Amino acid sequence: MEAIIAVSAALRIANSLEEMLPLLLDKTLDVMDLSTGAIWLVDPIANEIKINVTRGWNEGQEITIPPEKPNEGINGFVLSSGEPYITKEIRFDKRLSKNIRKWAPPGVGGVTMPIKIGKKVIGTFNVNVLIPREISVNEINVLTTICEIAGNAINRMRLHEITLRDAQQFSALHAIDVSINKNDDLSNTLDNLLDHVIGLLNVSAADFLLYNSETLSLNYSAGKGFKTDAITKSCLQLGEGFAGRAAVQRKTIIVNDLRLVGGKYGRKELLKEEHFVAYFGVPLITQNKVIGVLDIFNRSALNPDQPWLDFMEALASQAAIAIGSATLFKDLQQSNNELLQAYDKTIEGWSRAMDLRDHETEGHTQRVTDLTIKLARNFGVHEEEITQIRRGALLHDMGKMGIPDAILLKPGTLTEHEWKIMKQHPKLAFDMLSPIAFLEKALDIPFSHHEKWDGTGYPQGLKGEHIPIAARLFAVVDVWDALCSDRPYRKAWNKSTVMDYIKSLSGIQFDPKIVKIFGLLMAGKIGNRKNIKKAIVA
Structure with a gap:
């Protein structure tokens, strides 16, 4: 009971899932007098379970522990079965994945517990012991209770983070609305939009390609986060490259790894110094017309969830409205300037007529x-x-x-x-x-x-x-x-x-x-x- 109370108290001080999981693992290992363990969480989009935090013999090593699909490896098995899985010695367990077996140390046993919300498994909790010690029935019971507490705490924290994220996103969209109403300058509008895109989506770089109806091309207009100015030379025909396809197909183009697409990426040479991995091309549509494309880049792989993608689309939609508004104002301003010039030329004509008289x-x-x-x-x-x-x-x-x-x-x-x-x-x-x-x-x-x-x-x-x-x-x-x-x-x-x-x-x-x-x-x-x-x- 003392162990459960100690773990519960530790979870209450966490402000985010990122803080909570290490606290949960460290306090559990501490009260059970253990030093090795890990927590894995399910990625519902990829339909796999991934390691989130680890302690002990695999901590700090340059080892990439791959995710596991349902029924793949020990964690995948627990994900599917929903039951604890005890291992006498991990290295010889038939369910252990080959990628982990090759560097698993000898003389280590343990148990993998399901972390659940109701009947749904949302993750696993591994603890390891050195042979000849074995996990006791009493320790299994304690871990079961801790995993129930952890499941509820993780769920609450995720809901809390979703609420905070939604509030931030709503605030950002509102800020863009205010920008649309207050700022008639296109360059300032684009600059503000890029700050929101990069900051709220937490990506490396972004730029706007705006459509030129005379040349039927997408041309660079503004960008942030780039190491060189090569991106400023971007000029794509409709249908050319991923951005051109996004404009023609009027749908978001997602590329998980630009390094693997070769010549399909229309601006490969322009961005060879940037080392980008993930790419998103989002069409900018206002009044049922494509006015450009929002390019989003990241220098590492991204596995965004659906809310992230939805927010990206919302940002692009607001950006399209803002750009359309600023462009309309610019066009009106240009027309007004042309009219003023015509008036002034008329005045000059009148004055010359009087001089000639x-x-x-x-x-x-x-x-x-x-x-x-x-x-x-x-x-x-x-x-x-x-x-x-x-x-x-x-x-x-x-x-x-x-x-x-x-x-x-x-x-x-x-x-x-x-x-x-x-x-x-x-x-x-x-x-x-x-x-x-x-x-x-x-x-x-x-x-x-x-x-x-x-x-x-x-x-x-x-x-x-x-x-x-x-x-x-x-x-x-x-x-x-x-x-x-x-x-x-x-x-x-x-x-x-x-x-x-x-x-x-x-x-x-x-x-x-x-x-x-x-x-x-x-x-x-x-x-x-x-x-x-x-x-x-x-």
Whole structure:
């Protein structure tokens, strides 16, 4: 009874099956004053019994003890019969497998007990004695009770581990769901998925091959766990190699030992330095379309159970959804970028059309646009605002489309009435462009670039910082380019004179801070945003 209590107490401190089995064996051998034994457990998928932990004469030796099928060897016999099996001397026992007989020591006997859950044998418990000692009936009874306790404990621990595994798997799938909703970047999505695949399946490496519908091929997109970058060259046609077959057949391809398949593996040369053994190719299917293959590799043999395989399939399914979502976003983003480029090309076309209408100002629009962007960057304007400044600068004189040629192209001085009409062009630009939602944030320059710092400008008479920053920046550049260019009624001013003129209007027509930065920029004393604070303070 003391032996049984001691074994029961030892089992209660174990947190996993991996901890439990050595404790069970060591405590049993200790209370029975023995030093040699082993515990074997059944692998229901392979339909065989395998050694899990051993102590004594076969411990620490470089000996591979092979599994046994039902009715094969002593453990296979006990697995089938469900009864204890006593051996007088193991080396001469007719049921001992040949693989074990050749290194079994002389003078050793023992007993092999079934470990059961109800009537089902889930493993065996071997204990060995040195002849002339024999296992007594009382010791058989003790071992029977210990094996009953062990069977229940192993079953409970397996259920506990299954529960923990299920919780981890559920958590992982939930994390992937969150990643799908939060992460629109395909490379980050693939990276996160690979972390989950390798970590939760406990495998050596994994990669994604994504399907290219134009080339009808599977191409490497991301991978982890590889010793070399050769895998990045992966490019397989549909049906080629195991990954290509997985895509065509729309089912998982499992290869237990890549070393035995020869040329059937389409990327043998790419992975010759990796020393992989086990391989799984899982098709990625979303909306009934194959979008790629998940490659999973391990550098040792794998004998996964059905829950492991089910989880692998679940991970692949979630991965397919995540990749499909990220790819859709990328495609939409690309389409949006192409649309934006088309819009910008249209704007550029409008600006060229206006320059062509007024031959004297040809090239003016592109020059002021480029210089305004440069000034804005040096003034510290955020990059996302630069895009709107560019569009606004290109369209700054759009309102002149509504000004009659007789006034716009008049070579002489405008009358008061003509000047009143000319001053309407900012409002005309606003009326023409404001219905276009795409240009809503670009209207500051077309509408307000004739406003003045002291409030005497038009069309609204805005003053100081009430004038939008884009318009204040552009106003300086617009005057600079106009005075530096030839006109029919005057020659271009030299740049020094123009700069003096602009500085004379600082605080009157122009923002003083912008005039200072502009002066430094044109003198070549600044050229990047880092210098702005020093320039303004100086």
